[in-house]
Amino acid sequence: MADDQRGRPSGSRSGRGRGPRQRSAQAPAQRARRGDPARDTAYAVMRAVADGGYANLVLPKALRTAGLHGRDAGFATELTYGTLRMQGLYDAVLDAAVDPPGRSIDPTVRDILRLGAHQLLAMRVPDHAAVSATVALARQHVGTGAGGFVNAVLRRVSERSRQEWLELVEASTTDPVERLALTHSHPAWIVRALRAALIGHGSSTAESVDMDLVALLEEHNRAAAPTLVARPGLGAEVELERAGATPDETAPTAWVMPSGDPGGLAVVRDGRAAVQDAGSQLLALALASVPVDGDAEPESWLDLCAGPGGKAGLLGAVAAQRGATLRANEVQPHRADLVRNTLAAVRHAHPGTVTVTVDDGREVGESDRGRYQRVLVDAPCTGLGALRRRPEARWRRTPKDLAELGPLQRDLLASAIEATATGGVVLYSTCSPHLAETQFVVQDVLRTRPDVTLEDVRPLLLDRAGNPLPDTGPGPTAQLWPHRHGTDGMFLALLRVG
Ligand SMILES: C[S@@+](CC[C@H](N)C(=O)[O-])C[C@H]1O[C@@H](n2cnc3c(N)ncnc32)[C@H](O)[C@@H]1O
Numbered sequence: 041m042a043d044d045q046r047g048r049p050s051g052s053r054s055g056r057g058r059g060p061r062q063r064s065a066q067a068p069a070q071r072a073r074r075g076d077p078a079r080d081t082a083y084a085v086m087r088a089v090a091d092g093g094y095a096n097l098v099l100p101k102a103l104r105t106a107g108l109h110g111r112d113a114g115f116a117t118e119l120t121y122g123t124l125r126m127q128g129l130y131d132a133v134l135d136a137a138v139d140p141p142g143r144s145i146d147p148t149v150r151d152i153l154r155l156g157a158h159q160l161l162a163m164r165v166p167d168h169a170a171v172s173a174t175v176a177l178a179r180q181h182v183g184t185g186a187g188g189f190v191n192a193v194l195r196r197v198s199e200r201s202r203q204e205w206l207e208l209v210e211a212s213t214t215d216p217v218e219r220l221a222l223t224h225s226h227p228a229w230i231v232r233a234l235r236a237a238l239i240g241h242g243s244s245t246a247e248s249v250d251m252d253l254v255a256l257l258e259e260h261n262r263a264a265a266p267t268l269v270a271r272p273g274l275g276a277e278v279e280l281e282r283a284g285a286t287p288d289e290t291a292p293t294a295w296v297m298p299s300g301d302p303g304g305l306a307v308v309r310d311g312r313a314a315v316q317d318a319g320s321q322l323l324a325l326a327l328a329s330v331p332v333d334g335d336a337e338p339e340s341w342l343d344l345c346a347g348p349g350g351k352a353g354l355l356g357a358v359a360a361q362r363g364a365t366l367r368a369n370e371v372q373p374h375r376a377d378l379v380r381n382t383l384a385a386v387r388h389a390h391p392g393t394v395t396v397t398v399d400d401g402r403e404v405g406e407s408d409r410g411r412y413q414r415v416l417v418d419a420p421c422t423g424l425g426a427l428r429r430r431p432e433a434r435w436r437r438t439p440k441d442l443a444e445l446g447p448l449q450r451d452l453l454a455s456a457i458e459a460t461a462t463g464g465v466v467l468y469s470t471c472s473p474h475l476a477e478t479q480f481v482v483q484d485v486l487r488t489r490p491d492v493t494l495e496d497v498r499p500l501l502l503d504r505a506g507n508p509l510p511d512t513g514p515g516p517t518a519q520l521w522p523h524r525h526g527t528d529g530m531f532l533a534l535l536r537v538g
Pocket of ligand 1: 320344345346347348349350351352369370371372375399400401402418419420421448
């Protein structure tokens with residue numbers, strides 16, 4: 041008879057043999073009835089994410105509310121992020137561990153089981169502690185019966201090692217993509233798209249692609265250390281150094297913090313520095329440094345899709361140093377507010393350099409034809425290049441998103457070209473390597489504009505020492521990769537308007 045998740049009498053346990061791994065001999069009733077604050081917080085964030093929340097926004101608030109700091113906050117963060125990333129694998133494990141295999145599991149109970157599976161299979165938590173604390177969580181949030189069910193399932197999970205579970209799950213299919221999807225916890229359509237992107241961007245050969253794909257999927261499942269940007273000309277560098285940050289070699293403006301919460305630094309709070317991926321920094325610096333034709337003084341720069349303002353923050357600081365002006369545009373008013381916030385330090389230090397507008401970028405080409413020398417289109421995209429930073433994103437995105445985003449991406453790029461002066465440049469970028477959002481968009485738009493040429497963007501991607509970043513593809517576009525460059529998977533195409 042199956043275990044009952046909701047507390048109705050259940051038959052004897054499956055009796056599957058006790059494995060070599062240690063487990064709790066305590067009955068659920070004897071265990072603590074309440075979860076501990078760190079696990080409670082992880083559970084609350086999982087439920088908020090199930091309701092549509094974003095872990096990177098919900099978790100910091102939940103940690104503050106629970107008063108968690110230091111190691112406890114670290115534990116809750118690893119538990120939440122790790123569980124969300126690996127939930128595809130854990131679901132396969134849990135579906136095999138329930139009795140009978142594949143029986144349906146209540147979504148709330150499944151979240152609790154996922155948290156337990158992560159502790160058992162990926163964290164240094166002793167089995168008995170992982171099981172009893174997760175049972176306590178189930179009792180507290182669902183009920184006594186759920187506690188018994190969770191106890192039974194997690195005991196079965198604890199009977200095998202992570203490697204044994206991986207082998208078992210892998211054996212459930214012969215399709216190589218499905219296998220990678222299960223063992224590396226990604227939806228299969230994303231694995232397929234990433235494989236096509238590695239080849240399509242010229243980043244991998246037919247021989248190397250399978251190895252590269254595994255390296256990329258593994259990187260998506262690692263916690264990414266936060267990179268900071270020191271917005272130039274605002275004196276952020278000295279304070280970052282004083283706080284223990286060190287210069288990052290990937291980009292001239294990038295810094296890394298070995299430990300601690302960068303959000304707590306005054307220099308981050310006042311906007312002279314910010315958390316920003318080094319790839320995003322390289323992209324903004326590339327646009328700022330490319331030579332443009334014409335003698336416009338001062339130069340006018342446009343960030344067409346600026347919210348929440350990360351790249352505009354760097355562009356604005358560089359524009360101020362160069363005597364140029366920047367218009368940071370965003371269609372959504374609340375995101376335009378975020379841009380204003382992000383740009384506060386630059387606006388304060390250099391009044392008149394940056395303006396924020398709320399317009400549909402698709403209309404800017406017509407209203408401001410030929411007005412700008414440098415234009416950034418950091419297009420809305422699926423974000424498949426930033427999966428390591430957004431743990432739930434892989435489970436939310438669907439191929440339908442691509443169909444919806446495609447026309448918007450093309451319209452925004454076409455509008456950006458219209459808004460660019462003769463001899464000026466447009467940088468089209470996405471934090472996705474998906475071919476449908478990158479190469480295909482650029483090729484389609486170029487077909488309608490014979491006066492626009494694609495230029496090699498790779499020589500503009502310079503590291504702190506001034507050397508071009510290696511392995512960005514055969515050109516003229518560039519593709520950055522988490523497993524190669526330690527950055528998000530940014531795509532860049534540089535277009536010159538003739
Ligand atoms: C990838 S994000 C930009 C990220 C930004 N460059 C940064 O570094 O912080 C894309 C932005 O485009 C905005 N967007 C979507 N449709 C738009 C449109 N029609 N016109 C202007 N912005 C648009 C979205 O609201 C979103 O804020």
